[in-house]
Amino acid sequence: MNFISTRDNSPATTLSQAIAAGLAPDGGLYVPETLPSARPLELGSDLADTAALLIAPFFAGDALADALPAICREAFDFPAPMLPLATPDDHVLELFHGPTAAFKDFGARFLAACLTRLRKQEDRPLTILVATSGDTGAAVAAAFHNRPGLRVIVLYPDGRVSPRQAHQLGCFGDNITALRVAGSFDDCQALVKRALNDAALQAQAPMSSANSISLGRLLPQMSYYAHAALAHKRATGEALNFVIPTGNLGNAMAAIIARALGVPLGRIVLATNANDVLPKFFSGADYSPADSAATIANAMDVGAPSNFERLRWLYRGDDAALRAAFTASSVDDGQIRDTIRARYQAHGEVFCPHTATAVKVLQDLRGQGAAGDWAVAATAHPAKFESVVEPLIGRTLEVPPALAGLLARPAHADPIAADYSVFREYVARG
Template sequence: MNFISTRNNSPAASLSQAIAAGLAPDGGLYVPERLPPKRELSPGSNLAETAADLLAPFFAGDRLGGELAAICDAAFDFPAPLKPLATPRDLVLELFHGPTAAFKDFGARFLAQCLARLRRGEDRPLTILVATSGDTGAAVAAAFHRVPNLRVVVLYPDGRVSPRQAHQLGCFGDNVAALRVAGSFDDCQALVKQALNDAQLQAEAPLSSANSISLGRLLPQMGYYAHAALAHRAATGNALNFVVPTGNLGNALAAILARALGVPLGHIVLATNANRVLPDYFHGRRYTPQASVATIANAMDVGAPSNFERLRWLYHGDDEALRASFTASAVDDAVIREVISRRFEEHGEIFCPHTATAVRVLEDLRASGQDGDWAVAATAHPAKFESVVEPLIGRAVEVPPALNGLLQRPARAEPVPASYDALKRAILA
């Protein structure tokens, strides 16, 4: 299968070429020339098996095709359990059982496995650039830490991630450098895109991306939606609907693509924080990127979601059809806090701010009469946001062992301005 740019001004690329490049030469995002036809999928014995079966058409004929099963086995070696919530027919898909306690561990580890294989025998290291609003950078750093012939430069907005997130971002060292940028996530993302499109810089230091703009991050995220939905249908006979907290749209797009491939997913509803670009669009306004707003659900503090290009591509640029297919709701900080506090008091449930955002949207759906089986995508462990969660529930949140191990390491991040020259210096250092 070949892959093309969403902007239709770059040559077609193989899957391996698209994964290695990260971004298409014309600045667009790689998408398949055409989606594989829908097919009847069966629940695999484990998550890795389900993911490999779902991804097989994308890897067919590629140099990585023969290694897909091994890549999935190495990347998906921790669970993504689907558990019931206290309210009937409501569930939560826990995506935070990986090494950095966030859903982004899945895609980051898959991408690292792919690139480690693609870089065998290369005489120069590949530098992975990643902009993060909280969780992506740590997942990428953990996945690529000490992988031969690969290095990582993480950019994050200084003061706009939680203390534990910041510590994770700077605790790896070795082949991982963390830059705390005097700006917003959108500034970090714009710098990464500028570097990836700088041919002169690429000639001096080969670059790729590990944000959700990377196919190697996006495609594997379909796996956990497929595994959960297929298992749920086998157990109940019902399709599973989802509320997905979203910032850059990668996680939600993975669910949307999985459904397009035949996975028995029903409705997919987007939940955002006070950054209202997507809710405004789905309520009929023109898509207009804005400066991001800082919130307590900081991983969703995105004012220009990159994967919107892919979503529009999927719907052939038809805004009317796209708006008819999805809804998106915004939840502000006060309501997020109220949900965290109330759900713990009433049911003993503990959510991170992003998961609480989706829980509130699900509550609103139920109040409006929505029926069926619904799951919330729980994107991070609440212990990553102890400064928000613990005062609201009045107790400490137990820290998972893997996360606790990272927090015991010393951490360092270099302060830099939101300047392309500063980023270039860091890359070439």
């Protein structure tokens, strides 16, 4: 299978080449030349097995095809359980049982496994650039830590991530560098995209991306939706609907592509925080990226979601069809806090602020008469946001062992201006 750019101005390439590059030369995002046809899909013996079966068509004919089962075993070696919520027919898909307690561990580990296999001993070191609004950077840092021939530069908006997220981002050292940028996530993302498209810099210091613009991140994220939906279908005979908290649209895009491949997913509803570019679009306004605003659900503080390009590609630029297929709702900080407090008081359930946005949207859907079986994607462990969650529930949260281990390490991040010339010099140092 070959892959092309969403902007149709770059040559077709193999999956391995697309994963290694991260971003297409014309600044677009890589997508399959033709999406595999929808087909009956099998539930694997476990999550890794389902992942290998689902993703296999994208790897057809690629240099990594034979290694795909081993890559999936390496990436999907922790669970993604779907558990019932207290409200009838509602569930939560817990995606935070990996080494950094966030859903992004799955995609980051898959990408690291791919790039490690693609590299040759004589290759020059590859620099992985990653902009993060909170969780991506730590997941990538953990996945790539001490892998030979690979260095990672993580950019995050200074003061706009939780204290524990900031500590995670700076606690690895060795081949991982953390930069705290005087700006927003969108500023960080712009720096990364500009560097990846800087031909002279690429020649000096070969680079790739580990953001959700990378196919190596996006494709594996389909797997946990597929595994949950196929298991639910087998058990109940019903399709599973999802509410997915989203910022850069990568996690939701993975579910959307999985459904297009034949996974028995019903409705897919997007939940955002106060950064409401997507809800405005799906309500009929023109797509209009905006400066991001800081919220307590900081990992979704995105004003220009990159994967919107892929979503438009999937619907061939037909915005009317796109709006007919999805809805998106915005949840402000006050509603997030109210949801966390109320669900704990009523049911003993504890959610991170991002998961709580999706729970609030699901509550509203039920109030509007939405029927069927629904699940919320729980994207991060609430203990990563103790400064928000603990005052609302009135108790201390237990910290998962893997997260506790990271928090026990010393951490450091270099301050940097949101200035491309400064960042370029940083990357060029090698």
